[in-house]
Amino acid sequence: MNPFNEKPCKIEKCVADWRKIYPTAYDKNDADAYTKVRAILLNGAEFEESWFMHQLARHTTDNNLRRDVALLRRLEQQQQKRISYFKPKDESMLETTISYEQLAVDLTAILAQTEKNKYVKAALDFALLEDFDHLYRFSDLLEMEQGISGEKLVGTYTEIMPGRPTIAEHRHPFDDVRRPITPDASLSTKLHTMIITAAEQQTMNFYMNLGTFYPTSDLGRKLFLEIGMIEEQHVTQYESLMDPTSTWLECLLMHEYCECYLYYSAMSEESNEIAKKIWTSHFEQELSHLHFAAELLKKYEGKEWAQVIPNAEFPTLLTFSNNCEKNKHYIRNILKNTVNNTSVLEEYTDLNNIPDDYEYFKYNNTVNKTPSTVASHKVIDNYINEFGEDYRFTVAEHPVKALRNRKEDNVNLARKKD
Known part of the structure; x- marks a missing residue:
């Protein structure tokens, strides 16, 4: 799987409503231990991505770049909230x-x-x-x-x-x-x-x-x-x-690639039906994020994605x-x-x-x-x-x-x- 070869949806199509952002939580007594583990890992990846982009915004004076990053960050934040609220309220x-x-x-x-x-x-x-x-x-x-x-x-x-x-x-x-x-x-x-x-x-x-x-x-x-x-x-x-x-935008591209890799890995082995739908949906959105990051890299630094990730085929999946x-x-x-x-x-x-x-x-x-x-x-x-x-x-x-x-x-x- 090379995510750069996939055709993503338009970035604007990734915006979700409240119903989608607030998922049905897993049953703490029934969900597999590794479903819970994946949720924490993917939540962590979203958190890292979001705060990386906040730091990026604090280290540039270009407001056009800040706006592009703000759009991408908002979408990552919606994903992070969806995963976070997948955790049930009765889990201590x-x-x-x-x-x-x-x-x-x-x-x-x-x-x-x-x-x-x-x-x-x-x-x-x-x-x-x-x-x-x-x-x-x-x-x-x-x-x-x-x-x-x-x-x-x-x-x-x-x-x-x-x-x-x-x-x-x-x-x-x-x-x-x-x-x-x-x-x-x-x-x-x-x-x-x-x-x-x-x-x-x-x-x-x-x-x-x-x-x-x-x-x-x-x-x-x-x-x-x-x-x-x-x-x-x-x-x-x-x-x-x-x-x-790595430059800021090279790092941004790698963050998005990493998230594509993690979601694709998660959806490939997930047994929980609700979780699998979330991971699959987020993978499809991350493809859009990745291609958007590649556009930003080319627009602001004049580089192609292949200069940062020459061989973009996913390594062995994380299972x-x-x-x-x-x-x-x-x-x-x-x-x-x-x-x-x-x-x-x-x-x-x-x-x-x-x-x-x-x-x-x-x-x-x-x-x-x-x-x-x-x-x-x-x-x-x-x-x-x-x-x-x-x-x-x-x-x-x-x-x-x-x-x-x-x-x-x-x-x-x-x-x-x-």
């Missing part, structure tokens, strides 16, 4: 959070397994173990406070057990900045950096804006606060991987359903071999390889001044005290010996030298 904030973390885990694992750029793959592997741990912490909170099993929400597609402990993830900001990819990077690598940045940014924004409204407990509010800070670190990592040399078992094996392997890793500026290394006076230890000990009171640890500690052992959903023994004890939360792994 914490139930939604489990889907956010499942997306982070499974999306990252899928991208890492197909990524050919070794440095980008290393970044994905590194953050993967941290999002995996977040899923575990939030799942224990959910079961403890709402009596809802995380296993039910993830549809058994994703294991729930400790990853790199969240308390160990708090690094100095200097150590979250990565080397950017180069302009000659493959199309799939460019897409991967855009997709993962959008997904993690959506999670960061969800936690930073809604965490304070968590209604059940102060501990839950604190957990959203803590993990929200890690999501900031992840966005810092992933956005720094993206190619910074979740047929990757869940591969993901489980992959995550277990990454856990076994890299759980003790941290980062030193742009590189990754075992914690034992860094000097004792490295900034990581000072920063982590400052943030976690009293480890016993840190929210990510306290949630597990409280659960163990109440139920005797932590909550997990696993298909086999934990691959890391130090994380097999279900009666004690490990606050030293990847944080203290052996």
Whole structure:
């Protein structure tokens, strides 16, 4: 599929009325876990697109370009609202959070397994173990406070057990900045950096804006606060991987291409009838957006779309359903071999390889001044005290010996030298 070869509808035909913008929400008890995951991912892509265009408008004095961008942005905003309101009002904030973390885990694992750029793959592997741990912490909170099993929400597609402990993830900001990819990077690598940045940014924004409204407990509010800070670190990592040399309108074209790719991927495997209609409708609209962006690139920068995307055939589609078992094996392997890793500026290394006076230890000990009171640890500690052992959903023994004890939360792994 080359979206540039498709004939789109006229851009004005993409405007929707309120009836279409406000869809029938999915049934939280019936919808597949990956339907919820796709909705979050596509919502994140729309959010990223919209705010990118706001930044574009703030960095040009050409009001004609601003008007063109405003038109395109309005259409993207309508799509974003439609996806956002696809979520049902009876789904609690914490139930939604489990889907956010499942997306982070499974999306990252899928991208890492197909990524050919070794440095980008290393970044994905590194953050993967941290999002995996977040899923575990939030799942224990959910079961403890709402009596809802995380296993039910993830549809058994994703294991729930400790990853790199969240308390160990708090690094100095200097150590979250990565080397950017180069302009000659493959199309799939460019897409991967855009997709993962959008997904993690959506999670960061969800936690930073809604965490304070968590209604059940102060501990839950604190957990959203803590993990929200890690999501900031992840966005810092992933956005720094993206190619910074592209022009504003080249970036706009890539954003639209990325959305076409995501919607086409989603509609190709969606089982929920309402969701499939939304993804299909949005794909058809995105074709119009893409061609409009190509016109803007030619009008304002004198470039053809093929100069930005020489081979525009979609790479292998992004699918979740047929990757869940591969993901489980992959995550277990990454856990076994890299759980003790941290980062030193742009590189990754075992914690034992860094000097004792490295900034990581000072920063982590400052943030976690009293480890016993840190929210990510306290949630597990409280659960163990109440139920005797932590909550997990696993298909086999934990691959890391130090994380097999279900009666004690490990606050030293990847944080203290052996």
